[in-house]
Amino acid sequence: MAVDLALTEITSGVFELRLPIPFEDGLVNVFVFPDGKEADLLDCGMNADESVEMIRRGLRLLGAERLRTLMVTHIHPDHYGAAGTFAGGPGLANLYIHRLEVPLVNPRYVELEHLVDEVRRYLLVNGVPAEESDVLSNSQRALSQVVKTAEASVQLDGAETVQMGTRELRVEWTPGHSPGHICLYDITEGLLFAGDHILPELSPNIGLHPQSTPDPLHEYLEGLRRMAALQPTRVLPAHGRPFTNAPERVEVLVAHHQRRLDQILEIVGRDEKSAWQVALELWGVRENLYEKRLALQEGLAHLQALAVEGRVTKTVTPESVRWRLV
């Protein structure tokens, strides 16, 4: 198999491996921390042959005969997909993951029926037409094919000090993109392993949905400010290249959400609306199913934040969720 090995030493004892993401253009960055004949891994890519082989080859090149710890920033397939290949079983690594991610795994990747049904009903009450609700709720099924789940060995709360390679890193719980998303912070060197929390080019999707926390946007913004306050010397993101200007990047991301909140206020100010109507006005008609669902969930996260702030009225019945200006 042709393996294009993109293994770079980021700083002493930390190697970045850039893995392909099946069905998508981008790459996901995972990090290897060698320690003699062992190594620890932060995120593991999707459970696809090429990606798994790149990790194996990276470990061999670094002289690591055994993977000790697999730390996962969150359970999205490009970060967690190969978990069951590298961790959880006899002779495999110990999986460390935030405890709020643990209950999301089985409904999302193993016993899908209940969640597919729940999402379908959720889409319907939020104004998505029946036919599209069916298609969108079923779109989750494809992802379970690139994910092999693993039992967690350690469930994190956040604020733990963990050993990765020869380093000691602090777990920073940064919910929003996913309920139990974590970053890792190397205090001595000021390195922030940011997962999807702070990306250099994209604004990570912050969505309200059956598996999210109830107010993900506020949590996300709070986490951004907390990470900026650390004033890391360097941010190592899961997508894109490392960067240095964390507080500046955080300001841009906060301003982006602020603008979005203003736009949504304007949209619901004209008329009472469903979240689907809001999303259509904001982003227009999207062809890509996955994008449609993300747009709805992102719109909902903003509407919910506005409702929590008392700027928008949210009315719910078993049939519908509607939003209007206070």
Ligand SMILES: [Zn+2]
């Ligand atoms: Zn993600």
